[in-house]
Amino acid sequence: MLPWTIEGQYDVEVAYTIAEEYWGQGLGSETAQAILNYGFEKLNLSRLICIIDPDNTASQNVAKKIGMTYEKEAHDELGTFSIFSIVRKNGI
Secondary structure, X not given: OEEEEEOOEEEEEOOOOXXXXXXXXXXXXXXXXXXXXXXXXXXXXXXXXXXXXXXXXHHHHHHHHOOOEEEEEEEEOOEEEEEEEEEOOOOO
């Protein structure tokens, strides 16, 4: 989990890296779900984000699979990125 301040808002990102030879096996979704659960259940965070390259449809699909929705496009010194987010529901 990585903390970010984007446009004045403090957020924590669900982030992971998987070696290319392991892509397409569901490991990204499994890992992202475990990080999300930890953030909500153990750290008691109320919101989590993913920062994704707009051309990375595989990562967008992982974010959607764990319940995140597209929020907006943003820019920094490295270029354009998409923000997907999820807010903890009551009881989770």
